[in-house]
Amino acid sequence: MSKKDFRFVKKESNLDLEQARVSLTYWQDVWRRLKKNKMAMFGLLIVASIVLFAIFGPLFTDFDYKDQELLLRNLPPKLEVYEVEDNVFIHRTEAYNLIEFNEEGYVVDLLEQVTIDEANKIYYYSYIKEFEYLLVEGGAFPLPAGVTLDAEAFYSEVWGIALINVLADDGDNQVIIHYVHPNSPFLSGNQTNGTVADTIEGLVVDQFVFTDDISNPDLADNYTIKSDRTALFMILDMEKTLPPNTEGIRVLKGKLSHIKIFSEDILILDFGLRGLDSSEKPEGYEDVEYIITYKGKETTKITDTFSNKTYPWGTDFLGRDVLTRVMYGARISLLVALIATLVNFLIGITYGSISGFFGGSVDNIMMRIVDIINSIPLVLYVILLMVVLREFVIDVEIFGKNRVIFNGADGFTTIIIALGSVYWTGMARLVRGQVLSLKEQEYVLAARTIGVSNRKIIYRHLIPNALGPIIVSMTMMIPSAVFTEAFLSFIGIGVSAPQASWGTLANEALGGITRYTYQLVYPSLAIAITMLGFNFLGDGLRDALDPRLRKG
């Protein structure tokens, strides 16, 4: 290499290597670090799911948190059923209510107790069976040639059935079957005017009486057929009544949508064998406790176990859907936690930063106040607040309507006030500590040298730099508030019935803890998962906000 290989560069030429890296703000950097932390992302996922569950869950259920059906109380999520007939599943509750489920696990009906033979321990239930005939549109049963109908008659080509309106003795309009097509799907055999004796799907039908409320045009298309002798109901959904055709016969064409036929039968539950020693039981019934007899057929064993689809998480002691209540509980619990945390955040930051920034005797006095507040037991405090606030109802007239903006009797506001007014002490201490150390930082001194006001120093320099631990503390405070709320509700001083918080649910479930464990499991699981999620997220946030604090 010789001197020729080198040349002089101008002194001014820009030899600085520019960094090509994208300029990340602090928060972008935090998010990047958080994304790397699998545990934290898992926690975030849990938290997001629970929040979505709380917000949107109730929109997807058919029940309200206060809907109760006493006869369906304490239904478990896993059902034990007796199959009394093909695809007819009967579940027996502890209170000897019989509930019919279909093979998919949905509640079909509740069997009505007709007679109770307490002495022999035999209960009789009315079992109404439903047949539904769905019709193919344009079913072809045209009026055969040679058949003439009265001018008053309606004829449905779909059903092959002609009906006439008659005025009954009591003045009601009755519809009487006037003619049935020989190939009609639900009728065959002999028929005379108004009287049909035949079988429909194994049912003996004596007489159909169509009652038609003509005064109500909307109902005009509904016909109920009642037979007095054998319990049978029939619903015909028809659409429009067409004008008479050329022959003077009004014909319904292909618009009869479906027919439902209900039949009633008696189902017998015999629990006379229950509690007997197996030696005392008749032969062949050694293991049997309950005998369900339907149409002469005895069912003695639980034939199947499947999931409850109508009440996926079962029902509680008042027959309310546990899933729906857990969803509403999530709303209440998270809302209480969120509001309490926000209140804490505001009070804690203001109080802590003032105390830390001014220091000295101001700090001393303010921190002693915190110590005093901290020394009041929370439970005692909430009970006192409950007593005091119970009398308080504030209603304000807004747009001419009286609206209650505060009701001390419902535990919701009280618990928020209680948590909000006690929990901030931790936050205040944290912020004070942060501010105490940060205010000696040189950038704060620089701001003071420039003459920046104390207020601006606090909110432009101190709080933004203390925000990391503050956010971590808030994420940790939410599960703690959820838990405290659950605890207070659990011991009965939280939100009041029928409102549901997870703690209330757990409390209500406590009575049946041995037999209906699922009622306690679901709300407890919700509490546990929420706390886990928030704690994972909080841990991850702490690592992401301050990498120096990372454990291990």
Next chain:
Amino acid sequence: MDDNRVPLLEVINLKKHFDKSTGLFSKKKKILTAVDGINFHIYKGETFGLVGESGCGKSTTGRTIVKLYEPTDGQILFDGVDLATISAKNMFPYRRKIQMIFQDPYASLNGRMTVTDIIAEGIDTHNIFAGHENPKQAKQEKIYELLESVGLKREHASRYPHEFSGGQRQRIGIARALAVDPDLIICDEPISALDVSIQAQVVNMLQDFQKEKGLTYLFIAHDLSMVKHISDRIGVMYLGHMMEVSSSDDLYATPLHPYTKALLSSIPVPDPDSDIKGSRIVLQGDVRSPINPKPGCRFASRCRYAFTEVTSSDGSFNDSLVGKFAFEKIVDPNSGDLIILQGIEITALVAEKLTNAKFESVKITRERCFNETPELVEIKEEHYAACHFIKEINNLK
């Protein structure tokens, strides 16, 4: 040098004490005398260096001058106005005139603010462009101008401090101080956290600004060669007291105070053949605690002139030593037993022990050094020192 130079800043008998008492019920107050009655003045347009070892109160002095700390006593005359007693509200306009550059470039910039926000803080606070027709644009232009003048680029304005190196951060800190057009800048060890190569750049930049804008610096440092390079006049501090104040050249050529002598002898000389090792003064003992200090010269316990020697030829030790104080720890050379600790009064028993150990001479303290605080007096023209025996030590008239 000019005789009719005007002092911009005059510090008269400035004291800053911190109350370190702990607990509600402690009876004795613990007063930390960080700065205990110092005097100096800085002329307009000059650089005054303030040196001393760690913990001697240099930074406290600087921070007290900008009223980051309320002074306990004394006067801070800036342009004839006493800032020590001024109210916070009346202090506000002077905040613009006195600025500070900090030691740690990593701690002195708020990590949550962009460079623009950091530099603009002073401009916004003092509403510098209030009368301007387009204050926003004027501010932005000023920020770009400042960034370029400290050797950064316009595009750096929107970045965050963590994206810069230490030297670049210190430049941002300087730009922040310059943004309000100050008269006096207190440089609190602005280069001690930087690489040597960067130190020179920053110092040269500071000097350029001084020439350009007529700035006055109070330059606090413990790097003696750098202070010599930048300062016109230098003050040497030890434990809250000013030991010596002099022009830079005079101080380095003929240091008068024993502490300054020791301090200057510690400057390494980049010459392996130098006989500096022989002339290096190694100080014995530790710096005394600044909490509730006793009267007397603060340096006395480590000063090699703060004692007299009593020899055994003068007679028995008993007569001449009892009632005096031992200057250093004395150990029996034969048995290795401790005879007396430093600064303890010599009793008859100790004197006997010394006699028995056949000591030929014993160092005892000079009482004046330990009982009476020396005043800072002018020894030569513009050369002040605080020592009772300054003339004796330096063989002056």
